Structures are given as C-alpha cells and as structure tokens.
Amino acid sequence: MYVAVKGGEKAIANAHRLLADRRRGDRSLPGLTIAQLIGQLGLAVDRVMAEASLYDQSLAALALKQARGDMIEAIFLLRAYRTTLPRFGASVPLETGRMQVERRVSATYKDLPGGQLLGPTFDYTHRLLDPDLLNETAEVEEPARRDGEAEAVMRVSDILDREGLIEPDGEMPEDHVPGDLTREPMEFPMPRDLRLQALARGDEGFLLALGYSTQRGYGRTHPFVGEIRMGLVEVEFEVPELGLTLSLGEIRITECQMVNQFKGSAKAPPQFTRGYGLVFGQSERKAMSMSLVDRALRTGEFGEDVVAPAQDEEFVISHCDNVQATGFVEHLKLPHYVDFQAELDLVRRMRARHKPAEETTEHEEAAE
Amino acid sequence: MSAPHTEPVTAPESAGEAELAAYNFAYLDEQTKRMIRRAILKAIAIPGYQVPFASREMPMPYGWGTGGVQVTAAIIGPEDVLKVIDQGADDTTNAVSIRAFFQKVAAVRATTHTADATIIQTRHRIPEHTLKEGQVLVYQVPIPEPLRFLEPRETETRKMHALEEYGLMHVKLYEDIARHGRIATTYAYPVKVHGRYVMDPSPTPKFDNPKMHRSEALQLFGAGREKRIYAVPPHTDVVSLDFEDHPFEVQQFDRPCALCGATHVYLDEVVLDDRGGRMFVCSDTDYCETRQAEGHVGEMLATSEREAAE
Numbered sequence: 049m050y051v052a053v054k055g056g057e058k059a060i061a062n063a064h065r066l067l068a069d070r071r072r073g074d075r076s077l078p079g080l081t082i083a084q085l086i087g088q089l090g091l092a093v094d095r096v097m098a099e100a101s102l103y104d105q106s107l108a109a110l111a112l113k114q115a116r117g118d119m120i121e122a123i124f125l126l127r128a129y130r131t132t133l134p135r136f137g138a139s140v141p142l143e144t145g146r147m148q149v150e151r152r153v154s155a156t157y158k159d160l161p162g163g164q165l166l167g168p169t170f171d172y173t174h175r176l177l178d179p180d181l182l183n184e185t186a187e188v189e190e191p192a193r194r195d196g197e198a199e200a201v202m203r204v205s206d207i208l209d210r211e212g213l214i215e216p217d218g219e220m221p222e223d224h225v226p227g228d229l230t231r232e233p234m235e236f237p238m239p240r241d242l243r244l245q246a247l248a249r250g251d252e253g254f255l256l257a258l259g260y261s262t263q264r265g266y267g268r269t270h271p272f273v274g275e276i277r278m279g280l281v282e283v284e285f286e287v288p289e290l291g292l293t294l295s296l297g298e299i300r301i302t303e304c305q306m307v308n309q310f311k312g313s314a315k316a317p318p319q320f321t322r323g324y325g326l327v328f329g330q331s332e333r334k335a336m337s338m339s340l341v342d343r344a345l346r347t348g349e350f351g352e353d354v355v356a357p358a359q360d361e362e363f364v365i366s367h368c369d370n371v372q373a374t375g376f377v378e379h380l381k382l383p384h385y386v387d388f389q390a391e392l393d394l395v396r397r398m399r400a401r402h403k404p405a406e407e408t409t410e411h412e413e414a415a416e
Numbered sequence: 417m418s419a420p421h422t423e424p425v426t427a428p429e430s431a432g433e434a435e436l437a438a439y440n441f442a443y444l445d446e447q448t449k450r451m452i453r454r455a456i457l458k459a460i461a462i463p464g465y466q467v468p469f470a471s472r473e474m475p476m477p478y479g480w481g482t483g484g485v486q487v488t489a490a491i492i493g494p495e496d497v498l499k500v501i502d503q504g505a506d507d508t509t510n511a512v513s514i515r516a517f518f519q520k521v522a523a524v525r526a527t528t529h530t531a532d533a534t535i536i537q538t539r540h541r542i543p544e545h546t547l548k549e550g551q552v553l554v555y556q557v558p559i560p561e562p563l564r565f566l567e568p569r570e571t572e573t574r575k576m577h578a579l580e581e582y583g584l585m586h587v588k589l590y591e592d593i594a595r596h597g598r599i600a601t602t603y604a605y606p607v608k609v610h611g612r613y614v615m616d617p618s619p620t621p622k623f624d625n626p627k628m629h630r631s632e633a634l635q636l637f638g639a640g641r642e643k644r645i646y647a648v649p650p651h652t653d654v655v656s657l658d659f660e661d662h663p664f665e666v667q668q669f670d671r672p673c674a675l676c677g678a679t680h681v682y683l684d685e686v687v688l689d690d691r692g693g694r695m696f697v698c699s700d701t702d703y704c705e706t707r708q709a710e711g712h713v714g715e716m717l718a719t720s721e722r723e724a725a726e
Binding site: 056057059060124127128130131132134230231232233234235236237362366371372374375376377378379382383384385386387389390391392393394398401 | 439440443445468469470471472473474475477478479480482502503504507508509510511512513516539540541558569570571596597598600602603604619620621622623641643667682683684685699
C-alpha cells in the first residue's frame, strides 16, 4: 500500500547525526586539532584558502576538519562564510619583487641575481613510502639556514623587460577599479583582472588538465617557466581618511611567470609574451597551470585563432569553479520525478503510436 | 513582502580564537539584498528579460536552489508566511531543508497551505490552487537561458534575445514534429512573455505553463549559479510557443488521483510492487490533503479505509 513519503525532516536530522559520527571516527583516539592540521597538512589548508579566496589558515583548517578532508566541500564551507564578510576595500597591489623568498626557481637562466632556491619542495624526492612516518619514530632534523644579508631577488621578467624582449606587464588605466566577480555579475568578454581572479579561485585539477592540454597541442603556447617564487609578502591597505598606508600583515603566496613565444607581426616586433599565475599559499602546480591557461586565454589579444578548449574564455571561466560544478552535477540526485513523469508519459505515448505502425509495415511487406 | 529589519538572529559558534560574525536577518547582508531587489525591480520592468546579478555564495550547493533562496531572502520580511515545495510537495528533503534554513535565519512563519502563504518558493511545480494577488511565487532555476541547448554561448544568446531572433527555437520545435509527430518538450517548455522575450519557465512540466498566463501573483525566477534573475509581473501574457496546426497542449492523465479523486491535476506515478502495480497521486501534496480533508475520496484511499474499517 502506498505510504506517503513523509518524515523528510527526521531523515535529514538523522543523516546529519550519522555524518557527525563518521566525521569524529573512533572516539578512543584524540580528535584532530586545528593547529595540527595547519602544521601538518599545510598544503591542504593552502588549497582550501586558495580556492575559497579567503586567507585564513584557522578557518580553512576548520573547514577541512568539518568536511572530513573533502577538499571541495571544505572550499565550499569557507566560501559560504567569506560571502557574508563586509568589504572594506582593496589592498595595494602586492609587491612580489620584495617577497621574503622561501623558494625561487627559474628554468630560463642557469644562475641569476638572488640565485636558485629550492625551498621546501617535493621535487627530487624519490616517491618511496617512508615507514618512519608510521609512528613518527625518526627525529626530524632542524632545517639548514643561510646566515647573512639576503640578496635582492629580482624578477626574471624584469631581466627580460630591460632588453625589451618580453611584452610589458599589462597596464590598467589609472582610474581602474579592480573587478570582483564575487560581487559583480560576470560578463563576457572579461577583462584580464577578472579572468585572473576566476582562475585563481578555479579548480586546481581543471586548470591542470587545461594547461596540460596546451602542452599536448591543443592551443600550444611554447611556455618556459621564467620564474616560480613562493614566500611571504606584505599586504598593505591605503586608508584615505588617514592619508597613509597600513600594513595588514604577511601572507604566503606562490607566483609563476611563464614566458611564452610569440613571433611578432607587422605591427609589433617579436617579443616573448607572458602568462601569469598567483595563488594563496604554496601551490606550484596551481600557479603553473594558471599561468598556462592565462596565456592561452590571451589568444585573441595576439590575433591568434581560438582553436582549443583552453583558449575559449567562456568555456574555461564558466566551468573552472569547482563549487559551482559540484553543486550542479550533484543536484542531479535531487528528486526530478515530476519532469521524469512528463517524459515517461511522452515516451509511452510515442511507443503506443509506434507499435501499430510497425505492425502495418510488416503486414504490407508480407503482402508484397 | 513586509518591511525587512536588520537584527542579527543567529550567532554561529566561534572558531578557536577567531570570532565568526553573526548572520543578518535572512542570512544576506542588507547591501546584498538591495542589490538583488534592484535586479528584481529591473526584471519586473522588463518581463521575461534575464537580469544579470552578483549572485552570492550561499550555504547550500549551487543547483540546489541558491537563486530562489537569494530572491526569497531579498524580499522576505518578518511578517511573511513562507511555503517551500519541491516537485509539488512540502515534505521532499530539499524543500524541508530550505524551509528550515529560513526558519532558522529569518524566524518566519512557515505553512504548507498554498492559500496562506505570502511567498512560495518552488522547484519544478506551480501549485494547483490558483494564486492570488499579493502572493509571490519564487522559482528555483537551474539554466535560465531557453536558448542554451541550441546555442551554448552566452555572448550569442544575449544577442539573439536583443534582436528577438527566436527562429532557432521554432526550428527546434518544428524538427520535433517532423521527427516525432509532436513537440517532444515536456518540461521547461519555452514561453513568450508579454509578446517579447522567450523565457524558460524553469523545469516545471508544461502542464503548469497555462497557470503562468495572466496570473494574479508576482512570479520571480532566481538562477544562482548562472547569476540571473527574471520575472513575470501579475496579469502578464505568458504564451507557450506552438504552431497553428500543432497547438500547445498539456499532459492529460486518463485517471483521477488515487487518494483524493482530483482530475485535471498533475499526477505522480508511484510504483507499488514489482508486478507492474502503479498508482497515480497528486504531485501537489497540499492540494491533495486539503481535498481529502474536505471529504473527497480517491479509489485507493477508499480501499485502504475500508480495509482499516474491517
């Protein structure tokens, strides 16, 4: 007999109770602390901050814990909090040239002012599982430090720029107010600042795949890593009422400047072109992917044809947001029975009409 | 819609040392609400036109009603009475969740009775009970662009709307007829609003399209992920696209509701067993329950009551 589908409220409450239980896991083990997450799963915390566009390690770690380690869910949690925060204004542009560099590598020069600095990288580690980590048995050494004055670490793009070999940094008009696609409706075509914002909060995996596709021939850009740098930069805020610029503190970011080939045209002499990537925290993969996709999206600017997915602004920007994507893909599990009923009805009617038609054809064939 | 007030209603727990801010009445801050109301006013002024708005990240997933929730949050006041339905029912999980959200962040009165509600947020259905002046129907819209599946580019479709270039849509409907002998669109059936814009009525079955025509209620459509709001003001013409020789027609059910005996309503098919047993019941649960309370008895209800009596 038909039982009315009641009790949604109770079912939801019970489901959430079970979820809380699964999140906590074995009660005999201590719960994870926020400090542990920040300290020991720092790159996960970084990714949550980057794709949620909110630099707050504690809240990102909280989101990660609450989401049971599901990155996109954690990003979603943090974004839903970010959206309620008031906006006081925009910071002064970050001066990444004055970064306290923890890592800086260039693939275009063997040596350069400031040197090559590997920093905390997985590169050149052998990916062998380390049994020592099972019980934290082995003592972890203190890192080696270099004493003395830090050398100024000039940007590789500045070296090229001095000779005019690379296009200048994009200039915005004096009165340009930086766009914010979390506050303004999106419109295509997009100015580059908004596009970069979209990429900076875009899904790492999606951008990685798109960047990869440009390397495999779907919109080649002949990229070189001019430079990747990661470290702390100061965030400054101009207070017009006080007529001064205040330091708000330091954040860790990863910046990638990709140097790409460009043949030049009748109008412009040959110059290298730029692709730019900037990400909260330490994430080279994301910064590199972003700069590949940024350059690919500038196809139109250089009068090249849009032939590959990575060059297609509407396609890339409309689909790079993982919170939007996951929501819409997963909404398919919501009930759709009203619409399905409509389709059922149509298919039944069409089949009913089809059957006699088939029979007549057979009959006619037999007669022939 | 009554005057909004700005008292914070809930304070979420603090995270370590960091104090999280309290949420405003109906979750969104007043500035955001004003922005959304401006978009709504523009939408009402240009019936059927999709107004871009700066959709916010909401605490529920995109595709789960964030557009409708933002519209509701922007227009709701403490005096409002809210009804939330999904698939026509008040008790589907997502409807329950959205209703609970507004009860929590806006502390408004909720109802399941269509006639008592001032704001009705819906997904996939229009209530059977005719809406009256003063009521607002808020639709959750997944893809606001009726031309999207004919032309994936927003830059193109906006041009097509601007030029009233709807030939592609008519060709699509014609091709349906050529291929299937009838128009094979059963839900999200395109309509022309006020003789100008072709509009997606959201994925409601086309059965509900005639209810939109010259409705006394204000109809608002929110698409959060796609960042669009559109509207049909009261008493506006909403005409389903068709051809002279293939006029628009709605689904017909060849039996009444098994619980309340209603005819000319949209029915859900319920599978009873694995031997092909089916029953058809009202998709609008409030309508069905009201009729049952009034003493209308459908075929299956009669049997079960008789069984109970025995």
